[in-house]
Amino acid sequence: xxxxxxxxxxxxxxxxxxxxxxxxxxxxxxxxxxxxxxxxxxxxxxxxxxxxxxxxxxxxxxxxxxxxxxxxxxxxxxxxxxxxxxxxxxxxxxxxxxxxxxxxxxxxxxxxxxxxxxxxxxxxxxxxxxxxxxxxxxxxxxx
Numbered sequence: 001x002x003x004x005x006x007x008x009x010x011x012x013x014x015x016x017x018x019x020x021x022x023x024x025x026x027x028x029x030x031x032x033x034x035x036x037x038x039x040x041x042x043x044x045x046x047x048x049x050x051x052x053x054x055x056x057x058x059x060x061x062x063x064x065x066x067x068x069x070x071x072x073x074x075x076x077x078x079x080x081x082x083x084x085x086x087x088x089x090x091x092x093x094x095x096x097x098x099x100x101x102x103x104x105x106x107x108x109x110x111x112x113x114x115x116x117x118x119x120x121x122x123x124x125x126x127x128x129x130x131x132x133x134x135x136x137x138x139x140x141x142x143x
Contacts, residue, residue: 034098061087
């Protein structure tokens with residue numbers, strides 16, 4: 001009886017939704033017009049970008065990620081219900097020239113290599129720098 005009571009208390013009628021990033025990105029990206037919207041318009045619609053390009057500040061990336069708990073039969077594990085990414089590219093004057101929207105369905109699964117590259121040079125550099133620092137400390141104490 002107590003087990004059934006605890007089980008029923010732990011169950012919830014509504015799904016628990018955890019959202020990270022910009023909410024409703026799929027609807028909002030339609031407000032950005034190519035060759036017409038500028039950086040100020042984009043900031044009004046989405047806010048500041050989650051990430052800017054590594055080498056170019058004219059590439060802005062917005063992310064929406066939503067996780068929901070599965071049903072009781074799946075033991076309440078989290079699953080990814082939305083994974084939307086919007087990539088905007090601006091020209092030199094700040095006008096949107098390229099807009100790419102990716103969702104969970106059209107993203108590619110990337111397979112990574114299983115092998116591990118061993119960096120011998122880094123190991124030697126660490127050992128060399130460690131021993132050099134000890135030698136310097138020892139020489140400092142002699143003086």
